[in-house]
Amino acid sequence: MNEVPKLDLYDVLVVGGGPAGATAAHELAKAGRSVMLLDRAGRTKPCGGAVPPQLLRDFDVPDSLMVAQIDTARIISPTWRTVDIPVGNGYVGMVDRDVFDEWLRTRAAQAGAERHVGTFTNFARGADGIPVISYTDGKSRAGEVRQVRARMVIGADGALSPVARQCIPNSHKAKHVFAYHEVVKSPVAGDEANFGAARCDVYYQAPLSPDFYAWVFPHGATTSIGTGTLQKGFGLKDAVAKLRQETGLDQVETIRKEGAPIPIKPLPQWDNGRDVVLAGDAAGVVAPASGEGIFYAMTGGRFAAEAVLAALVTGNAKALRHARRRFMRMHGPVFAVLDIMQTFWYRNDNRRERFVAICRDRDVQQLTFDGYMNKQLVKAKPLAHVRIFFKNLAHLTGLATA
Template sequence: MNRSIESFDVVVVGGGPAGATAADDLARQGRSVLLLDKAGRIKPCGGAIPPRLVRDFGIPAELIVARITSARMVAPSARAVDMPIDEGGFVGMVDRDVFDEWLRTRAESHGAARRTGSFEGILRDTDGTATVAYRPKGAPDDAPPVHVRARCVIGADGARSAVGRQEVKGAERVRCVFAYHEILRAPQGEAPRYDGQRCDVYYQGRLSPDFYAWIFPHGDTVSVGTGSARKGFSLRGSVAVLRHATGLDQMETLRREGAPIPLKPLRRWDNGRDVILAGDAAGVVAPASGEGIYYAMLCGRLVAEAADAFCRTGDARLLRTARSRFMRLHGRVFWILGIMQYVWYASDRRRERFVSICQDADVQRLTWQSYMNKELERRDPLAHLRIFFKDLAHLVGLARA
């Protein structure tokens, strides 16, 4: 047994919302935690967070850079349908560079150790304990990696996770949408097609053949982006078209970012021994919408609870509880959204009908209630029944688009 290197209860690889939340929760529980994160990486993300996230994770108001009070859905024909949020409600928008760093700093303030560097792999010590190898930021190329021991490793290192590919069966086969966005200086003067309190979502095949494009306000900046799983589709070209069509091509471009986004939760999150995945690494991004921040943070919390139970008992079976609890809470929503994406995003003809459905008052009310509270709205079963038959009518062409 090598006792000359540092040892931690848990090493968390990746400091996004999932990893930072897991590290924070574990540190609050008194666990020794190392949070290892690359410097300077910002995930392309619309930055929307629901009120449920603000409440559950204690997010301060100063991190919310814009308050969205409506969404505009734009069909292939350019017809737009506005979906206002009920009076007083809003969706918060955050800048991921500031938001993620705040989460990491909070974890550190509660006792987590922070290191900046690149994960290189997991080795096994003579007694079988995991040893995480990483290369510190700025280290010479010929410098040996740093090794730390861990009773448990949490891989929160994004879609196509290096931790997952090494340790968790099936993680190497995750299907992804590739997302790309450009952060612009927000219009300060007259901009007829831009509203700083409205998210615009474009369901147009020219902008994305299998997903959607977006314009999301962030206060002083704006995110313009798109996503697609289709190889060869030009994401940058799509964003350029959208910017030109909306007059945002005149705005200063501050930065450009791209990254894969998983399409569905992995069937397994742990290796049955001492490694478990969280966030994008576990595939917890909502189909159809691409929403990930709330689900990543909830996943990080559930994974932290499972890791704490494992460290307390040594029973690796407890690592499985994180996925089963998450799917019990949100598996049905992910299943419904997956079907919705498969059915309604298949062609411009169907996208046109999907935007038509968004005009419906029941659809708007139940969509916002479910999104804001992260629960399927069950208080009005007749509304769900009405939506089902309206969806069916649109799908078979009996309703006017």
């Protein structure tokens, strides 16, 4: 009679090696837990790559990973009116995701996490109730099927997370923006492109995106040109081609093209009440309106790791709930405001025109970047909030011109 092979047992299996998963694996390994980090090869995700200085401080990330520092955001209205918003005393850092994510995974491995290349396929339980996870080994789905056991599982496997869909009720109802970008060589001196090496350009124009925005984000030697929308069937590639032509960026070399869904609303439930918790895009923690996700993914990854650690130490699976509770207590108000902003102001070009007009206001500019830098709603300037309220009201009622 053939003996059934004994499966490896880990304290935690982290599925997904992006910013959320790599951060969670690092935190848990650093705490002395046995961790397996499972990440599939060839991951692609359209991402502007913007990170706030707060991320460098919170997660001990070196400045050397920044490939550019942005000092201005330029927003462009449907009628091509532009507003330049200076960052102020700080900057917006830009990272290349392939380099940045790999650095995070390497750091997790150096802390003790075991890295494996493979694709998650199935979640089950053994006779003892411990999760048994199946995955295809290697760089393709045709790889050999392998299994491991883990007391806890963190699903950080992206917007259409298979872990979430197998383990978390109603996760399939998540809302997503369909995003696409092209990474190109940045223009050099003498090129006629409308381009700023230290400036992020954001286009609020229906032909480029009917309900989100299009962007040109410089990354030093390369630049990301992309767009996103909630509308299925919208021609994302055609929109990016149009943007490149109108900005003169159709003359520079294309390095690669990527497309993927990006969540725009946190899921109402992140854990199964027993041994699985979500983080990053799998949990839906990309900011509405802005699409910013790296900082929130890493924060969610840390909270998921701490919740799992508490559950392992106490034996109480209710600790897993704390990941979402902590995140929403800290960032939920910002997400709520951004969701309202996107729902109202991005609806049509008339409203987008008025939105860009509001962004000329210095109070709006100051509070926007104060909030971005500190990752919370700014409460220190009540009079500025009052002024912004009445300016918004004027634009909403048509008393103010766009």
